[in-house]
Amino acid sequence: METKPLLIVWQDKNTVPVPQGMFPLLIINLLSHKNDYCTVDFPQSTFSPLDPQYYRYRDALSLWIKIKIRVWKRYTLHIINHYTHIEVYFVGSVQKAKQICPYIRKLVMKAVSDSAKAINIEYNHVTAFSCPKRSTCYCVVDVEEEDFETNCTSCADSADISGDSYWCWFGIVDCDSKIIMSDSGHSQVLNVCDLDDILTDLKDGHYYSSDWKDLGLKLGLYDTTLSAIESNYFDVEDRLRKCIVKWLQRANGVDDKGGPTWTTLVRALEQCDSKPTAEHIRYNRFKRNANQSQTDDELCPPTSKKNKHKP
Ligand SMILES: [Zn+2]
Known part of the structure; x- marks a missing residue:
């Protein structure tokens, strides 16, 4: 079972495009995240931001996130700028995603907030999933206390978003995996x-x-x-x-x-x-x-x- 990508969407009454300058800044903010137990880097032996290749592929980047929980473990993330939204794709099984994706989501959303602050725009970004009913719709995640629900941006009847392949991003895991x-x-x-x-x-x-x-x-x-x-x-x-x-x-x-x-x-x-x-x-x-x-x-x-x- 594949992990569903997490989408970052901007809203201003309606859904608006990804703010100008957001994507490169998000990447820079993620790359600058370094502490004793988590580092973010470009995959080894590919390209660096100084390499012209970097600009060629600037709308889709892979990142290596190394996290230490007892031992170091490396995860790969694809971050894709679709202009209408940013897609965060976790490479790995849902089983793996459950353990680490809530943390990765926090890391990415913090980098988005930091970027919004840097370019002086409002924090009107939300997390969403791609709507299974129609391609132009987003299932926006509403987080209230420990309750999570999604609402479609355009479907009259909101699509049903359920299962670990989605909710692994939010730390909602089945009891047997804990x-x-x-x-x-x-x-x-x-x-x-x-x-x-x-x-x-x-x-x-x-x-x-x-x-x-x-x-x-x-x-x-x-x-x-x-x-x-x-x-x-x-x-x-x-x-x-x-x-x-x-x-x-x-x-x-x-x-x-x-x-x-x-x-x-x-x-x-x-x-x-x-x-x-x-x-x-x-x-x-x-x-x-x-x-x-x-x-x-x-x-x-x-x-x-x-x-x-x-x-
Ligand atoms: Zn929908």
Whole structure:
């Protein structure tokens, strides 16, 4: 089963063409993304932006994304400028896509936002899928909390978009593909001594520190606490650290959300669209102790396999 391409579409009441200058800037922004656990490059031994070939193929580029989750793994992405929209095509099975595409989507959408900012245009880009009913229509994805739905831009009756080949981009995965662990034994309450372990796990799991506020809310901290952190600290890493400290100190409504445990952290990460990080921590913290005698059905009852696009 092939992964369906993710489309980036611009809207201004109606669908509008890709803004002038957006595509090359998007590529440049993606290529400039480099940190300890993720790098983006042109495929080796092809062309460089200094090569005239680059300009010949400028409407369709391949990128190598190398990501470290325990070990380095390389993925290939094709990015195509169709002028009406930009297509992001993941090379690989749906199984592979499920693990990494939610992260890739965030990476690409952040590069689009950064490009929009650089050329001083509004953030009116949305993610969509190609409509299976008609070629001139887009199925625009509406993300609301953990609910995902698509609406057609021109079909009277919106097409039905379902299945992992589409929803793998949004971290909506079937239960049997997850690394499923028993939560028992991971409910011991964490304290400030665990701060370093938590921050290391978040970093190794590619957590976007700039999303710290969403995480804080899901962990049970109040908006006033988070706003205070925001005004006292200017660096996102400091804000994230302070936010985790508040959580470990069981401030605000933390105990109502289950208190500071690895389990509640994983759940909160899943709720704020940081599934790859949640998977990393789950693997790192839970798998080694998972009770091998338990069957998948016990850990993940079939009733939780949903038809709706909900985790
Ligand atoms: Zn349609």
